[in-house]
Amino acid sequence: MTERYLYDLSEGDASMKPLLGGKGAGVAEMLRIGIPVPDAFTVTTTACVAAMNNDGQWPDGLWDDILAALDRLEQRTGRRLGDAERPLLVSVRSGAVQSMPGMMDTILNLGISDTSVVALGAESGNPRFAWDAYRRFIQMYGEVVETVPAHVYEDALAALKSDRGVQQDTDLTEQDLQQLVQTYLTLSREHMGEELPTDPKEQLRRSIDAVFRSWLNPRADVYRRANNISADLGTAVNVMQMVFGNRGDTSATGVCFTRNPATGAKELYGEFLVNAQGEDVVAGIRTPRPLAEMEQVLPAAYRQLLETMTKLEQHYGDMQDIEFTVEDETLYLLQTRNGKRTASASLKVARDLVAEGVIDEREALRRIEPAQLDQLLHPAIDPQHGKTPLTKGLNASPGAAVGTVVFDAVTAERRGKAGDPVVLVRWETTPDDIAGVIAAQGVLTAHGGMTSHAAVVARGMGKPCVAGASAIKIDALAKTLTIGDTVLGEGDSITLDGSTGEVFAGALDLVPPQVNEDFQAIVGWADKIRRMDVRANADNGEDAAKAREFGAQGIGLCRTEHMFMDETRLPAVRKMILADDEAAREAALAEILPMQQADFEAIFDAMSGLPVTIRLLDPPLHEFLPNLVDQALLVQRLELQNGDAAELAEAKALLGRINALTEQNPMLGTRGVRLALMFPEIAVMQVRAIARAALAVKGRGGDPHVEIMVPLVAFAQELQRMRELITETMAQELAAAGGAELPFTVGTMIELPRAAVVADQIAEFADFFSFGTNDLTQTGIGISRDDAEGAFLAAYVDADIVPANPFSSIDVDGVGGLVALGTERGRSVKPDLKVGVCGEHGGDPASINLFEKIGLSYVSCSPYRVPIARFAAAVAVLNQQDQQA
Numbered sequence: 001m002t003e004r005y006l007y008d009l010s011e012g013d014a015s016m017k018p019l020l021g022g023k024g025a026g027v028a029e030m031l032r033i034g035i036p037v038p039d040a041f042t043v044t045t046t047a048c049v050a051a052m053n054n055d056g057q058w059p060d061g062l063w064d065d066i067l068a069a070l071d072r073l074e075q076r077t078g079r080r081l082g083d084a085e086r087p088l089l090v091s092v093r094s095g096a097v098q099s100m101p102g103m104m105d106t107i108l109n110l111g112i113s114d115t116s117v118v119a120l121g122a123e124s125g126n127p128r129f130a131w132d133a134y135r136r137f138i139q140m141y142g143e144v145v146e147t148v149p150a151h152v153y154e155d156a157l158a159a160l161k162s163d164r165g166v167q168q169d170t171d172l173t174e175q176d177l178q179q180l181v182q183t184y185l186t187l188s189r190e191h192m193g194e195e196l197p198t199d200p201k202e203q204l205r206r207s208i209d210a211v212f213r214s215w216l217n218p219r220a221d222v223y224r225r226a227n228n229i230s231a232d233l234g235t236a237v238n239v240m241q242m243v244f245g246n247r248g249d250t251s252a253t254g255v256c257f258t259r260n261p262a263t264g265a266k267e268l269y270g271e272f273l274v275n276a277q278g279e280d281v282v283a284g285i286r287t288p289r290p291l292a293e294m295e296q297v298l299p300a301a302y303r304q305l306l307e308t309m310t311k312l313e314q315h316y317g318d319m320q321d322i323e324f325t326v327e328d329e330t331l332y333l334l335q336t337r338n339g340k341r342t343a344s345a346s347l348k349v350a351r352d353l354v355a356e357g358v359i360d361e362r363e364a365l366r367r368i369e370p371a372q373l374d375q376l377l378h379p380a381i382d383p384q385h386g387k388t389p390l391t392k393g394l395n396a397s398p399g400a401a402v403g404t405v406v407f408d409a410v411t412a413e414r415r416g417k418a419g420d421p422v423v424l425v426r427w428e429t430t431p432d433d434i435a436g437v438i439a440a441q442g443v444l445t446a447h448g449g450m451t452s453h454a455a456v457v458a459r460g461m462g463k464p465c466v467a468g469a470s471a472i473k474i475d476a477l478a479k480t481l482t483i484g485d486t487v488l489g490e491g492d493s494i495t496l497d498g499s500t501g502e503v504f505a506g507a508l509d510l511v512p513p514q515v516n517e518d519f520q521a522i523v524g525w526a527d528k529i530r531r532m533d534v535r536a537n538a539d540n541g542e543d544a545a546k547a548r549e550f551g552a553q554g555i556g557l558c559r560t561e562h563m564f565m566d567e568t569r570l571p572a573v574r575k576m577i578l579a580d581d582e583a584a585r586e587a588a589l590a591e592i593l594p595m596q597q598a599d600f601e602a603i604f605d606a607m608s609g610l611p612v613t614i615r616l617l618d619p620p621l622h623e624f625l626p627n628l629v630d631q632a633l634l635v636q637r638l639e640l641q642n643g644d645a646a647e648l649a650e651a652k653a654l655l656g657r658i659n660a661l662t663e664q665n666p667m668l669g670t671r672g673v674r675l676a677l678m679f680p681e682i683a684v685m686q687v688r689a690i691a692r693a694a695l696a697v698k699g700r701g702g703d704p705h706v707e708i709m710v711p712l713v714a715f716a717q718e719l720q721r722m723r724e725l726i727t728e729t730m731a732q733e734l735a736a737a738g739g740a741e742l743p744f745t746v747g748t749m750i751e752l753p754r755a756a757v758v759a760d761q762i763a764e765f766a767d768f769f770s771f772g773t774n775d776l777t778q779t780g781i782g783i784s785r786d787d788a789e790g791a792f793l794a795a796y797v798d799a800d801i802v803p804a805n806p807f808s809s810i811d812v813d814g815v816g817g818l819v820a821l822g823t824e825r826g827r828s829v830k831p832d833l834k835v836g837v838c839g840e841h842g843g844d845p846a847s848i849n850l851f852e853k854i855g856l857s858y859v860s861c862s863p864y865r866v867p868i869a870r871f872a873a874a875v876a877v878l879n880q881q882d883q884q885a
Contacts, residue, residue, distance in 0.1 A: 021095030021236030048234035082200035087116035131177035264348025393469030395501035401442020409436025464498030526874035533858035541602025556860020600693030672712025691733035756822035773839030845872035852876035
């Protein structure tokens with residue numbers, strides 16, 4: 001069967017979104033349910049993909065199909081493209097499957113020319129409107145299709161307004177616009193080296209091709225990567241009959257949301273402009289008016305819009321983002337889509353829709369992105385700061401943004417990627433600024449409204465944004481920001497409060513995030529559905545308590561080496577390392593034991609009644625000693641100074657011990673289980689501390705659940721010997737405590753490929769497995785994290801060699817395959833073997849989805865990611881059910 005690449009509007013519906021894109025499917029669905037929309041046809045996403053896969057060459061027959069669809073559109077409208085009497089004008093718009101606001105290209109008013117402009121003006125009785133449409137077309141077509149630099153047209157427009165002494169485009173007269181059209185045509189010819197095409201069908205062909213190409217433009221690519229949208233999806237192209245919001249004072253254009261996208265409140269939210277086209281609103285060229293004021297200006301269209309908003313939200317069961325045009329008091333909808341919203345708004349909307357009976361809890365969970373919960377766990381500005389704001393703009397996207405001022409997207413991207421917190425300050429943002437917006441902590445604009453590009457993109461990414469702060473003055477050349485009497489230069493600190501719209505000089509203090517009722521309710525729904533437990537990685541009582549507060553069901557990883565690193569303990573630790581014999585080492589360990597015991601008691605207290613997995617010492621001993629080079633330089637300095645002989649001898653002894661312990665590749669050297677088998681007295685001390693801490697907590701009414709984990713096991717015999725040592729030590733401690741009872745389990749961390757392959761052998765001596773996927777990624781792929789992340793990994797992601805940083809989101813086929821293999825082989829020996837993950841991937845939603853497929857028992861992550869993991873574990877269950885349905 002021949003692939004079909006084109007559909008008339010009446011042939012589509014919402015279910016065809018993968019084929020028609022979000023915009024095409026949305027407009028078709030609106031037509032189907034009786035909402036007024038302009039007529040159109042859609043070139044499918046598959047046509048775009050076919051062209052991409054063939055060096056831009058269109059599929060055979062596509063142009064013929066477009067001409068036939070155009071003919072049908074002309075017959076239905078009673079107009080012809082470019083006609084001298086009843087001209088049809090069309091827009092050519094992109095329409096990705098997943099919403100990508102402002103990232104691809106649009107051409108409006110196609111079909112206007114020296115001939116049709118007269119007819120359009122005569123028919124409307126408003127020649128000025130027709131010439132305004134003409135100059136807009138030349139500019140958009142020239143920029144998008146013929147790659148004429150945008151500033152060429154903008155400079156000419158600015159010069160004309162300056163010459164006429166006017167501020168707004170709407171202040172230009174018909175004669176002014178006629179002159180501007182001629183200027184634009186001349187400028188286009190100069191930059192193109194030829195005349196702008198006058199055949200409207202040729203313009204249409206080139207415009208559709210340009211929209212196809214825009215799918216691969218840099219800003220679209222950056223946006224896709226930031227939002228995990230596949231480049232293989234392609235974009236649809238919508239050819240739609242123009243309706244005109246710039247036809248005079250009875251016409252308008254606007255954008256509205258069925259609920260507040262910043263807060264989620266069920267209230268009127270939107271903006272409009274009289275005598276304007278849609279790009280004027282979203283580009284922030286003119287500051288629009290609040291939607292409520294439309295009731296006085298265009299009351300009939302306003303009432304119809306409110307009715308339509310309610311109808312669309314009920315139909316889709318979600319908050320809608322709507323673009324509309326009013327032409328001579330007649331309302332048309334150009335687009336509807338599920339609205340981008342802040343994290344807090346997303347949770348409130350979901351919770352309210354469930355309360356209203358529109359959707360159920362399971363559907364609500366599907367609607368929320370795990371990353372949105374992450375945004376709510378970021379710090380906020382301390383409300384007690386007591387500082388006076390420099391100015392106040394529109395609170396376009398909430399949250400705290402603290403950073404140094406930068407004035408262009410390139411600098412923001414460069415410095416942001418280098419780890420510097422920056423705030424992007426612009427007159428207004430454009431889609432080309434996307435990389436800078438992603439890298440910045442927040443965005444401040446002097447112009448634009450709540451539905452401007454900056455506001456919409458920032459909300460979708462969880463970036464704080466203050467828009468339309470008209471009191472600020474920006475000197476891009478001098479790189480200064482002036483607000484009243486305050487002048488800030490590039491590199492000066494600034495704070496934005498996206499929740500209030502306030503702007504402050506300097507870096508204000510932040511406070512920890514507060515989990516609200518909506519957050520707790522949503523995560524509570526997730527707990528009803530998820531199968532896997534969620535634990536936390538914590539190394540002290542404070543972190544353990546915070547983890548429990550966030551709903552952790554135990555500790556999946558307690559890294560005991562972090563307890564050794566305290567400056568007050570390092571002397572005792574070094575004394576243990578420098579000991580000449582076992583007796584001296586035992587004496588040093590006796591000093592450390594009560595310190596470790598106190599740490600474990602705090603954790604057992606915080607996690608009473610829940611399991612606590614304590615990993616025995618993992619890193620090599622030299623990590624607790626001074627740097628080799630620094631110590632060698634110290635010895636040299638002491639020798640040159642002929643200083644204290646005892647001090648020099650001590651320094652030399654320490655240098656000798658560092659030399660003896662330093663390894664060429666310490667990550668694969670004497671660490672983990674190898675260290676415990678070489679120096680068993682260290683492991684014995686740790687087990688004693690665990691036993692005594694648990695008994696102490698139990699003695700005061702607590703309920704410690706002890707799990708002891710042996711790291712870096714590669715051979716079953718290693719775990720066998722360690723299990724014997726742990727069991728014997730625990731028995732001694734319990735006997736010394738008068739025969740007390742203390743159940744405990746012994747397991748291992750699987751972080752080497754060999755361990756995964758021979759997991760059936762290791763399982764003979766293990767009560768549980770915990771995959772250390774950080775090290776398993778290093779050993780499985782054969783890369784050093786510290787080196788790779790600073791060198792080639794980013795380039796690998798950009799070049800699509802790997803889909804994501806494998807240390808942030810698990811390598812599904814490789815490392816994920818090892819996790820699946822180790823789990824399968826371990827459970828082949830012990831079917832009920834408890835298997836978890838305690839690497840960083842335990843808090844990554846995409847990785848959690850894989851772990852649900854594999855059937856792991858639990859994931860463990862940092863305390864602040866516990867709610868995200870709880871939520872992601874539920875979504876993973878829903879995903880599995882959807883795939884099996």
